[in-house]
Amino acid sequence: IVNVITTCIKVLFHTILFYLFLAFAPILLDIEPNSFNITLPETFDGPLTANNKLSEADxxxxxxxxxxxxxxxxxxxxxxxxxxxxxxxxxxxxxxxxxxxxxxxxxxxxxxxxxxxxxxxxVKRILTSKRPIADLRPKFLDDLVINEEENAIYFTDASKRWDLENVFYTVGEHDESGRVIRFDLKTRNSTVIMKSLGFPNGIELNDDKTALLVCEFNNRRIMKHFIDGDRRGQTDIFSFNLPGEPDK
Structure with missing residues (x-):
């Protein structure tokens, strides 16, 4: 009798595992992995010098x-x-x-x-994910910054494919479908100002509010996009080859 009960339990357990696999298996998702190379900094000195500051925190x-x-x-x-x-x-x-x-x-x-x-x-709801921006509905709104001088909000849409609950697939397939969007508080219009970004999450204005700094988690770099001045609309790599994935 004990053997029969044990066998039944095993059958039930493996049956449950099988159905869980069918329900959540990655092979059932539309995964599109991209190849990429990771290069670490040549030296770890200056700001990258090893320290124990985090381990000493409470x-x-x-x-x-x-x-x-x-x-x-x-x-x-x-x-x-x-x-x-x-x-x-x-x-x-x-x-x-x-x-x-x-x-x-x-x-x-x-x-x-x-x-x-x-x-x-x-904040007060100013737009909805049901409304497309440049033919794509926002999928993974992550961070925002407000530029009061131009009455605009800049925010990141981390991926056009994956939402927060599937964030690991954004990283796992090295997704580069992220965007930065400008929302005009006066006209209520949205404009894509950066695209094809690798999981853009944190976004911030520089001190003189002439450019945005955007973290690209998947590409381990920070991008600088000019929003004012002679270089308005241009993008530079602000920092790259970071020892880890930047977030904010």
Whole structure:
């Protein structure tokens, strides 16, 4: 009897695995891997000199919050969004939930971020992913920066193929379909100003607001795109051959 029960359990277990494979196997996805080469810096000196600064930092709230990424400091407190849709306020060695997006019961796990989102900031909705931009619907909106002087918002669309829940395929196939989009707050028009980027995520204005700095995660470099002046519309490589993938 024990052997029969054991056999039944094994059959059930492998049956479940089989159906899980059919449901989630990568071979069923439209993966288009691209070949690429990785080159490390010739020397690790100057800013790249090895150090222990990160290992000496204190790890706060272990197993309590998951996925904090974008941070804002206000009156000495730190605010951040986490993967279950909450915005929390950190004050000294304690934290408190100050806002909740979505139903926390339906997005308690990191792989359910699509249900509640991971707040990286809060703004009024100005466009929807259902509306195409240059014939493509936004798929993976990642980061934004506001240029108040020209009343415009610049944001990254990390991939035309994969969304946040499938971010590992964006990296795994070395996807280079990302874009940077300019949204005019006055006319409400959107314009693609950079394309064919390898997982563009972080974006920031330079000090004089004449150019954008855009992280290309897959290509391990930072691009500089001019938005004002004589070189407006031109793009340079600001930093390349980084020892790791840049993010923000």
């Amino acid at each position: 790890h706060l709230f272990v197993n309590e919050i998951v996925g904090p990424e974008s941070l804002a400091v206000w009156k000495g407190d730190v605010y951040t969004g986490v993967s279950d849709g909450r915005i929390i306020r950190i004050r000294k060695d304690r934290y408190k939930t100050v806002a909740q997006f979505g139903n926390p019961e339906k997005c308690a796990n990191p792989w359910e971020m699509g249900k509640c989102g991971r707040p990286l900031g809060k």
